[in-house]
Structures are given as C-alpha cells and as structure tokens.
Amino acid sequence: MAPRPLIAGNWKMHMTLVEGAKLVDALGMALAEATPKPACDIAVCPPFTLLAPLSEACQKYGFGLGGQDCHAEAKGAFTGDVAAGMLADIGCTHVIVGHSERRSLHEESNADVKAKAAAALAARLTAILCVGETESERDSGKAEEIVVAQLLASLPDGATAANMVVAYEPVWAIGTGRTPTVAQVAAMHKAIRAALDGKVGDPAGMRILYGGSVKPGNAKELLSVENVDGALVGGASLVSADFWAICSTC
Ligand code: PEP
Numbered sequence: 216m217a218p219r220p221l222i223a224g225n226w227k228m229h230m231t232l233v234e235g236a237k238l239v240d241a242l243g244m245a246l247a248e249a250t251p252k253p254a255c256d257i258a259v260c261p262p263f264t265l266l267a268p269l270s271e272a273c274q275k276y277g278f279g280l281g282g283q284d285c286h287a288e289a290k291g292a293f294t295g296d297v298a299a300g301m302l303a304d305i306g307c308t309h310v311i312v313g314h315s316e317r318r319s320l321h322e323e324s325n326a327d328v329k330a331k332a333a334a335a336l337a338a339r340l341t342a343i344l345c346v347g348e349t350e351s352e353r354d355s356g357k358a359e360e361i362v363v364a365q366l367l368a369s370l371p372d373g374a375t376a377a378n379m380v381v382a383y384e385p386v387w388a389i390g391t392g393r394t395p396t397v398a399q400v401a402a403m404h405k406a407i408r409a410a411l412d413g414k415v416g417d418p419a420g421m422r423i424l425y426g427g428s429v430k431p432g433n434a435k436e437l438l439s440v441e442n443v444d445g446a447l448v449g450g451a452s453l454v455s456a457d458f459w460a461i462c463s464t465c
Contacts, residue, residue, distance in 0.1 A: 218422045220255040220438065220445035221380060222462045223281065223343060224452025225311060225426075228262055235265045236272065241455035242462075243276035255445060255465035258309050259452070260343075263297055270306030281309030281343065284317055287330035289337075299331075299338035310335045311447075313345045313369055315386045325368035333371035336378050343380045343447065344369055345426070346407075350387035358385075358399075359406040366410055375416030381407055381423045382447040388427025390449060397440055400425055404442035431460035438464055 230238070239259060246252065258279030261269060266282060273280040286296040302310055312335060313328035323331075328344070335342035346365045348358040355361075366381065383403055388394050395403070404423050411418035425437050426447030437443060445465075451457040 218376065218420050218444045220465050221258060221279075221422050221424060222253075222255050222445050222458075222465065223258040223260060223279070223309065223311075223380075223382075223424065223447050224458050225283065225314070225447055225449050226259065226261045226265075226452060227283070227316070227449060229453055230261060230265060232265060232268055235261050235269055238453070238455050238458075239269055239272045239276070239278070242278065242459055243272065245455070245459045246276060249463070253462045253465045255462060257462055260309065260311055266302065266307060267305040274306060279308040279341075280306060281311060281341075282307055283311050283314065285310045285312065285331055285334055285338075285340075287327065287334045289334070299334040299340055303338045303340055307340060309341045309343055309380075311343045311345060311382075315345060315347055315384060315389060319386075325365060328369040329371050332369065332374070332379070336371055336373055339378075341378055341380060342371070342374075343382050343424070345382045345384050345447070347384040347386050347389075347427070353385065353387060353395075359403055362403060363406055363410040366407060367414065370414060374414075374421075376418070376420035376422070377416075379415065379421065380445075381411070381421065382426050383407060383423060384426035384447060390428070392428050394428050394433060394437065397436060400437060400440045400443060404440065408442050429461060431457050431464075434461040435464040
C-alpha cells in the first residue's frame with residue numbers, strides 16, 4: 216500500500232507572527248470544515264522565530280511543525296544555529312535538511328546534510344531530506360544517477376519510513392514556475408525508491424515528496440504520479456487558499 220501522503224509547506228524567510236498565526240488558523244478552519252478530510256498529513260515549516268508561537272495551534276489542528284534547518288551538534292558554541300533537540304523541545308515534529316538553498320547558499324555538503332539528518336533522528340524529529348539536480352545536471356542526461364548519489368551520501372544511519380521523508384526537488388524547478396514532466400518525475404521517484412532498498416527501514420513505506428513549483432493547478436497531476444507520496448511546497452504554501460487547495464487534491 217502506498218504511504219499516506221504528506222503535504223509540507225516551506226515558508227522560507229517569510230511571515231510575521233501575525234501573518235503566520237492567521238495562515239495556520241485559516242488552514243485549521245478549512246480542515247475543520249472539510250468533508251471529506253484530505254487523505255494526507257499536513258505540516259508547516261515556518262522560520263525559527265515562529266516555531267514556538269505556532270506550536271500550540273499546530274498541535275490543536277493536528278498539523279506537523281517543522282524547522283527549516285538544524286545544527287548537527289546537540290549544543291555548543293555555534294552562534295546563530297539551532298539544535299534539533301531545541302526544535303523538538305518547543306513542539307516541532309519535523310525538520311528540513313539539505314534544502315538546495317542551504318546546499319548552495321550555505322555550501323552544505325552531503326556530509327553536512329547527513330550529520331544534520333542524524334541529529335534530527337537522534338532528537339526524534341522526522342527529517343525531510345532534500346535532494347535534487349541542477350539544470351545543467353538535468354541537461355547532462357544523468358539526473359537520476361546524480362540525485363541517487365546525493366541521496367546515498369546524505370542518508371543517515373538508522374533512517375526508516377517512520378523517521379525520514381525524502382523530498383526530490385529539482386533545483387531548476389524551485390521558485391521558477393517550471394516543473395519536470397510527469398515522466399521525469401516518475402523516473403526519478405522510481406530511482407529513489409530503488410536506491411532506498413536495503414539502505415533504510417521499510418523502503419516501500421518511506422515517503423518521497425516532490426517539490427518545485429507545486430501549485431493548485433498542477434498538484435493533482437504531480438501527486439498522482441507513482442511513488443510521489445506528497446509535496447514540499449514553497450511559494451504556494453504562503454497563501455492559505457493555495458496551500459489548502461493543494462492539500463485538498465489528496
Ligand atoms: C521549496 O523551496 O522547497 C519549493 C518547493 O519552492 P517552490 O514551491 O516555491 O518552488
């Protein structure tokens with residue numbers, strides 16, 4: 216049986232406290248009024264400043280709450296960083312690691328991402344481990360090979376379907392309005408699923424999200440692709456009606 220989908224919103228560096236609280240409440244109301252309820256889990260990943268204040272509302276509505284990054288160490292002299300255990304302490308359930316913006320703008324290597332994912336697991340958070348190829352890597356015809364290598368080098372020990380989610384996010388599709396074809400998504404997700412075999416606990420049950428310009432207009436098509444078990448949504452997660460419309464396709 217296919218895993219229950221997860222729709223996770225990555226708010227990136229957006230939203231004030233008032234705006235974030237309004238968005239979570241709007242989603243909570245939409246969920247309360249929906250019949251039938253969408254057949255998916257829902258999570259939001261706000262900036263660090265909003266995690267603690269939104270924790271109670273997310274718990275009330277049954278939404279997961281995720282950080283957008285964490286440090287690999289449990290504590291120490293790391294000015295500006297936040298440990299995975301600190302996220303768990305204020306009610307987070309998830310944390311994104313290895314987002315392409317962290318990999319490119321903060322020069323995070325696969326080894327860095329693996330260490331962060333391991334820290335997330337140790338803190339009993341679900342790691343949303345992001346992988347994806349650049350446009351030139353896609354054009355080289357080796358996208359699947361490259362993404363699988365990135366995934367295997369970023370995978371922490373002890374990953375299972377219960378504590379990790381993979382997010383395939385082609386770098387060239389993030390925030391651009393462009394998406395891969397259904398055939399490209401299907402081939403990549405199939406390759407990722409095959410690569411997980413023997414490397415994680417319950418590989419068939421591990422959720423593999425698609426991310427990159429998911430919008431209400433393309434969500435149904437993308438989410439119906441085999442081995443696509445949800446979506447990591449950036450821009451469209453900032454507008455409650457759009458994010459809800461994406462969740463409602465499940
Ligand atoms: C993201 O940054 O994780 C993302 C998928 O962004 P967008 O949906 O805006 O392309």
